[in-house]
Amino acid sequence: MAQPPSPAAVMRLVAHLEADALAPELSSELTAWLAGSARFRTFVEQHRDKIRKKLRSTADPESRRDVRAELRAAQLLLGDRRLELAFEAYGAAGGPDFTVTFRGGRRLNLEVTRLRGDPAAADLGGRLSAKLRQLPPSVANALLLAVDGSDAAAVDVAGTVRALRARADAKDEAFFAARGFAGTRDFYERFLRLGSVLTWCESASGNERAALWTNRSARIPLPSRAATACLAALRGY
Numbered sequence: 001m002a003q004p005p006s007p008a009a010v011m012r013l014v015a016h017l018e019a020d021a022l023a024p025e026l027s028s029e030l031t032a033w034l035a036g037s038a039r040f041r042t043f044v045e046q047h048r049d050k051i052r053k054k055l056r057s058t059a060d061p062e063s064r065r066d067v068r069a070e071l072r073a074a075q076l077l078l079g080d081r082r083l084e085l086a087f088e089a090y091g092a093a094g095g096p097d098f099t100v101t102f103r104g105g106r107r108l109n110l111e112v113t114r115l116r117g118d119p120a121a122a123d124l125g126g127r128l129s130a131k132l133r134q135l136p137p138s139v140a141n142a143l144l145l146a147v148d149g150s151d152a153a154a155v156d157v158a159g160t161v162r163a164l165r166a167r168a169d170a171k172d173e174a175f176f177a178a179r180g181f182a183g184t185r186d187f188y189e190r191f192l193r194l195g196s197v198l199t200w201c202e203s204a205s206g207n208e209r210a211a212l213w214t215n216r217s218a219r220i221p222l223p224s225r226a227a228t229a230c231l232a233a234l235r236g237y
Contacts, residue, residue, distance in 0.1 A: 010034045013044065017052050023061065026068055033071070039078040044071075047087040062116055069114045069146040070097055072202065073234070080233045083226075095136055102226035108140040108195070110230070115155075119147045124160045128197075129179040132190040140220045142196045142227070144234075152199040152211040161215075164191075191215070195222040200234045210234035 014031050034041045044051060051071070058064045077083050077100065086099040096111035111131055115122045128143070135141040147155055167175050168184040168191075181187045195218040200210045212231050214221070 007035070010041070013041070013048065016048055017044070017055060023064060026064060029068070030071065033075045037075060037078060039081070040075045043074060043078060043085055043087070050088055065116075066114045070112045073112050073144055073146070073200070074098065076236065077230060077233045080229050082229055083233065090136070095134060096141065100226065100230065102223060102229060106140075106223040106226050108142055108222050108226055109136065110142050110144055110198075111135070112144045112146065114146040115148070117148070119149055119155050122147075124155070124157070125164055126179065128157075128160060128164070129176075129181070129187075132187070132194060133180055135190060135193040137193055138220070140195045140218075140222045141193050142198060142222055142230075143194065144198045144200060146200050146202070148203065149201045150204050151208040152201045152204060153208065155199045155211070157197045157199060157213040161213075192217055192219045194218060195220060196227055198230060198234060205236075207235060209236060 010031055013034060014027060017030070018027060034044060051067075054067050054070075055064070058067055074085055074087075077085060077098075082103050084101040084104070086101075088097060089095070089099040096109035098110040098112070099107060100110050101107050111134055113127060113131055115124070115127065127145075131143050145155065145157070149155070164187070168187050171184055173183045176184055176187045181190070192215075194215050196215060197213045198210060199213070201208065210231055212227060214227075
C-alpha cells in the first residue's frame with residue numbers, strides 16, 4: 001500500500017500551483033484532494049506546469065471556478081482505478097481537456113465546460129455549439145457539462161439538441177454562421193463527432209449528481225463500459 005504523502009510535500013505542490021491565483025477556499029480543497037488521492041496527486045505532479053499556467057491565466061473568480069471544475073472532475077474520475085487520464089494531450093493543436101483510457105484499452109476524449117449561473121437561463125445551445133468545434137474526428141468524444149443545481153437530469157440536453165437540429169434541418173445558415181460554423185453542413189459534420197454529454201451537478205447527491213445523454217447519430221459512440229464508469233465516478237460511487 002502506498003504511503004500517504006507528508007503534509008509538507010502536499011503544501012509544496014499546492015504552492016507551486018497557486019502562484020497567487022487560488023482563492024483560500026480552492027487552495028484548501030486542492031490540498032484535501034491531493035492528500036486524499038495518490039492517483040490524483042500523481043496526475044497533478046505530471047501536469048503541474050500546465051495546471052499552474054491555467055490557474056495563472058484566470059482573471060476573475062468565475063474563471064477560477066471553471067478551472068476548479070476541471071480539477072474536481074479529474075479527481076473524481078481518478079477514483080476509479082480502471083480510468084487513466086491524460087491532460088491536454090493535443091497540445092498546441094488544441095482539443096479536449098482530457099483523454100480517458102478505460103482499462104488500458106478503449107479511449108475517449110472528454111471536454112469539460114461549466115455553465116455559469118442558473119442553468120435555466122444559460123445559453124446551452126451556444127455552449128454546445130462552441131464545444132463541438134473543439135472535437136477532433138476519428139475518436140470517441142464526450143462533453144462534461146458542470147452545472148449548478150440539484151439534479152443533473154434537469155438540464156435539458158436532449159431538448160437543446162433537438163432545437164439545434166431543427167434549425168439545421170431548416171437550413172438556417174445564418175444562425176450557424178453566427179456561431180462559428182461554415183453553415184449547416186459543417187454543424188452536422190461536427191455534431192456527428194459528439195458521442196455523449198455528461199451533465200454533472202456537484203452539489204446534488206446519488207444518481208441526481210450526474211446524467212448521461214447519448215448521441216445515437218455519433219459516428220464513433222463512447223465505449224459503453226467507459227461511459228458507465230465515468231458516470232459512476234462523477235456520482236461519487
